[in-house]
Amino acid sequence: MAKKKTEPTRRDFMTIAAGSFAAVGGAAALWPFIDQMNPDASALSLATIEVDLSPIPVGQSITVSWRGKPIFIRHRTPEEIEAAKAVKIDELPDPEARNDNISATAEATDLNRVSTGKGDTAKHENWMILIGICTHLGCIPKGQRIGDAKGEFDGWFCPCHGSHYDTAGRIRKGPAPRNLEVPVYEFISENKIKIG
Amino acid sequence: MAHVSTYKPNSAIEKWMDDRLPVMRMMHDQFNDFPTPRNLNYLWTFGGILTFCLAVQMATGIVLAMHYVPQETMAFDSVEHIMRDVNFGWLLRYIHFNGASLFFLAVYIHIARGMYYGSYKAPREVLWIIGVLIFLAMMATAFMGYSLVWGQMSFWAVTVITNLFSSLDSIIPGLGTTVVEWIWGGFSVGGPTLTRLFSLHYLLPFVIAGLVILHIWALHVPGSNNPTGIDIKSKSDAISFNPYYTVKDGFAMSMFVILFAAFVFYAPNFMGHPDNYIEADPLVTPPHIVPEWYFLPYYAILRAIPSKLLGVVAMFGSIGLLLFLPWLDTSKVRSARYRPIFKWFLLLFFVNAVALGYLGAKPPEGAFLIWGRICTAYYFVFLLVIMPVVGWIEKPAAMPGSITDDVLGKKPVPAK
Numbered sequence: 001m002a003k004k005k006t007e008p009t010r011r012d013f014m015t016i017a018a019g020s021f022a023a024v025g026g027a028a029a030l031w032p033f034i035d036q037m038n039p040d041a042s043a044l045s046l047a048t049i050e051v052d053l054s055p056i057p058v059g060q061s062i063t064v065s066w067r068g069k070p071i072f073i074r075h076r077t078p079e080e081i082e083a084a085k086a087v088k089i090d091e092l093p094d095p096e097a098r099n100d101n102i103s104a105t106a107e108a109t110d111l112n113r114v115s116t117g118k119g120d121t122a123k124h125e126n127w128m129i130l131i132g133i134c135t136h137l138g139c140i141p142k143g144q145r146i147g148d149a150k151g152e153f154d155g156w157f158c159p160c161h162g163s164h165y166d167t168a169g170r171i172r173k174g175p176a177p178r179n180l181e182v183p184v185y186e187f188i189s190e191n192k193i194k195i196g
Numbered sequence: 197m198a199h200v201s202t203y204k205p206n207s208a209i210e211k212w213m214d215d216r217l218p219v220m221r222m223m224h225d226q227f228n229d230f231p232t233p234r235n236l237n238y239l240w241t242f243g244g245i246l247t248f249c250l251a252v253q254m255a256t257g258i259v260l261a262m263h264y265v266p267q268e269t270m271a272f273d274s275v276e277h278i279m280r281d282v283n284f285g286w287l288l289r290y291i292h293f294n295g296a297s298l299f300f301l302a303v304y305i306h307i308a309r310g311m312y313y314g315s316y317k318a319p320r321e322v323l324w325i326i327g328v329l330i331f332l333a334m335m336a337t338a339f340m341g342y343s344l345v346w347g348q349m350s351f352w353a354v355t356v357i358t359n360l361f362s363s364l365d366s367i368i369p370g371l372g373t374t375v376v377e378w379i380w381g382g383f384s385v386g387g388p389t390l391t392r393l394f395s396l397h398y399l400l401p402f403v404i405a406g407l408v409i410l411h412i413w414a415l416h417v418p419g420s421n422n423p424t425g426i427d428i429k430s431k432s433d434a435i436s437f438n439p440y441y442t443v444k445d446g447f448a449m450s451m452f453v454i455l456f457a458a459f460v461f462y463a464p465n466f467m468g469h470p471d472n473y474i475e476a477d478p479l480v481t482p483p484h485i486v487p488e489w490y491f492l493p494y495y496a497i498l499r500a501i502p503s504k505l506l507g508v509v510a511m512f513g514s515i516g517l518l519l520f521l522p523w524l525d526t527s528k529v530r531s532a533r534y535r536p537i538f539k540w541f542l543l544l545f546f547v548n549a550v551a552l553g554y555l556g557a558k559p560p561e562g563a564f565l566i567w568g569r570i571c572t573a574y575y576f577v578f579l580l581v582i583m584p585v586v587g588w589i590e591k592p593a594a595m596p597g598s599i600t601d602d603v604l605g606k607k608p609v610p611a612k
Contacts, residue, residue: 034378037392043382063479068384070479133384136504138359139352140481159483160356161499161560177366177504 043067048196050188053127061144063132066195070132070140071183072156073193076167081125083154084110084168092179093171099182108179113168116186124187129195130169131183134158136176141165156180202229226416231434232441233422235603239309240420240441241448242302248449249299250408254401256292257341264344266394268387271346272475290464291456296338297467298456300490303331308546311521314530315421321522323414328518330407333400335515338488340397346390347472348482354393355385356485360498363505384478424602425530426595433599484559492556493549497575499560500568510572517579524579526587534593538586545578 049066051073056062061074076084089095089107097106101117114128115121134141136158142148143156143165151157151164153172158165163174170179185195203221205211214221263282265274278285307327310316316324343354358379365372381388419428428434435441459466467489471482487495494511501507517524532539552571558564596602 037378037381037388039377039380039382040388043386043388065479068382068386068478136359137356138362139356139485140479142483158481160352160481160485175499175502175504175507 048194050192050194052192054191058126060146063144064195066183071195072128072130072132072144072169072180074128074130074144074167076126076128078126080154080167081110084113084166084170087166087168087170093173094177094179096179097182098179100184101182101186108168108170110168113170113179113182118186120187127193128167128169129182129185129193131181132156133180134160134163134176135171135178135180136161136163136174141180199225199231201225226412227442228436228438230416230419230437231428232420232437233428233433233599234435234440235422235424235599236420236441236444237423238444238448239305239313240422241445242306242309243415244445245302245449245452246299246306247408248452249295249302250401250404253292253295253299254405256288256295257398257401260288260292261398264394266344266391268346268390271344271390275345287460290460292341294456294459294464294467296341297488297490298452298459299334300338302452303334304490307331307518311545312532312542313421313423314425314525314527314532316522317425317525317530318522319418320414320421323411323418324522325519326407326411326414328515330404330411331518332515333404333407335491337397337400337404338490340393340400342488343390343393344397345472346476348474348476348480349469349472349485351385351476351478352481352485353487354389358385358389360508360511363508366505386478421530422599423531423533424596424599425534426599426602429598430600486557489553489557492554493552494556496552496556496568497572499556500565500572510576514575517576521579521583524583526584527590527592529592529595534595535586535590536593537590538583541578541582541586545574548574548578 047067049064051062051064051071053073053075056073056075058075059077061072064071064073087110089109092108095108096104097108097112097115099106099112099115099117102112102115106112111121111125114125116124132140132144137160139158139160141151141156141158141163143150149157149159151173153164153166155167155169155172156165157163158174158176161175163176164172165176165180166172168179169182171177183195185193188194201221201224203214203218203224205214205220210220213219260278263274263278263285265271275289278289280286282288310324310327339353339357343350358376361375361379362372364375377383379389380386381392469486486492494514497514498507498511501510527535527538529535532542548571551567552575555564555568555571560568594608596606596608601608
């Protein structure tokens with residue numbers, strides 16, 4: 001039975017209006033079920049920690065925990081700093097500094113990697129502060145303990161899938177796409193930093 | 197569904213029930229007097245074995261959940277509590293733990309059977325697709341279950357796998373990180389992650405059970421495929437499911453249970469990793485992370501590709517492509533038995549899959565990495581190139597006229 005084409009009726013309008021109302025309401029009701037999975041207030045409140053750097057001798061490292069993540073703190077030797085400075089930016093797989101203290105587009109020079117964004121960078125360039133999570137798939141790279149494999153560039157080496165980081169925590173070889181991230185931190189005294 | 201009902205109610209009660217909810221009629225027609233090809237070999241017993249595996253996992257899982265504590269500081273200890281203190285806890289956990297491995301062993305054989313005999317081809321495409329969805333749900337369930345032990349391997353497996361989603365950062369910066377933190381419920385894998393994995397680990401088996409019902413439904417519309425790939429043409433091609441295949445399935449299942457019991461009682465940790473008996477430590481990654489054996493081929497594909505995003509895409513794509521198998525294969529002939537060229541490529545595909553599994557357990561360097569790339573390439577070339585092309589150029593071998601002819605050894609009919 002061929003139906004004649006007719007003008008939309010009031011019933012058509014009501015059907016579409018009711019359907020749209022139900023769809024929007026359904027989508028809105030879904031949001032609490034999705035958002036409940038996001039980090040909750042107690043996770044967000046674990047904001048800052050303070051770390052005393054004075055017990056760390058030159059050439060050694062410590063790992064502290066911040067927001068459930070390992071933070072690598074390495075007291076770099078002058079040779080390590082020189083090695084990191086000698087690298088040209090165009091040799092780096094990831095040319096960006098990945099330092100949360102400075103501009104997002106800064107180049108991954110050694111100074112930009114250790115910068116707290118406060119202008120006293122050169123004074124503290126012996127301290128390398130990093131989030132110790134491989135940017136590939138989240139393993140903790142080796143290189144913090146004496147005797148650990150440090151990789152081909154003497155920084156850190158991720159054993160999971162073979163990423164090599166240099167002494168400024170920059171990715172040099174392997175599947176990781178980005179340099180190790182530098183967290184927000186500042187020097188609150190000569191030998192003390194606040195992370196977060 | 198596919199045949200005329202032969203159910204006859206024997207009593208007034210059965211008659212009364214049949215007029216209201218004909219569940220007895222359904223059971224009779226689908227699992228008693230269901231016409232089934234007379235020539236099914238033992239590879240066709242894995243459907244029943246898999247149903248058994250699902251039932252065992254659900255039964256043991258429900259009771260294990262009565263003793264397990266899905267909480268960051270107590271999860272690992274509660275598993276040890278199950279092993280040491282709970283009556284028969286060691287047995288229930290070892291059944292559940294080894295049951296997962298045997299479930300996958302059976303499902304891989306079941307999938308390979310389907311591929312060899314062309315069980316994915318018309319009119320069984322929907323049956324096949326539901327099967328792939330069950331496989332995906334199984335993988336998700338197994339992964340989540342493994343995480344609940346909260347040992348070192350559990351913890352780092354969760355870290356590595358959830359971090360796969362951070363590769364979305366290379367499409368839209370920040371998207372991947374947002375998704376990963378949403379999955380974690382924090383800034384790293386922790387207590388909130390564990391609780392949600394437990395919740396979903398409990399849920400998914402029921403989803404699988406629902407999919408299994410659809411899978412069997414979709415199977416019972418066209419009926420079972422068989423080693424010749426030829427449809428049932430006459431009454432002599434088929435026998436009734438019960439007692440013939442209930443007995444055959446039952447015998448195969450008994451053999452399978454013997455293997456199962458051998459693992460549970462004599463080598464319960466053979467398929468596990470000793471590092472998972474160390475409690476999760478978020479600050480130390482074990483030197484060599486490997487997934488459970490049944491994920492190794494996909495892990496090898498992930499690591500074969502140097503780009504993070506493409507590695508993830510390839511890994512999920514390797515399973516996703518299976519959904520399109522009915523259309524990637526262009527041949528009209530179902531069974532590889534009558535496909536002289538395809539058969540060898542397919543057998544090589546199976547060998548290749550095992551090789552990928554071997555490589556997935558090795559460190560990704562040197563020759564292992566090169567072979568990983570070769571095997572990954574073959575996996576995709578087989579599905580995307582060899583399958584369609586061989587279907588076009590191959591001349592099928594002579595096929596028997598019917599299932600009965602094949603069983604009685606009659607001369608095959610040359611292909612037209």
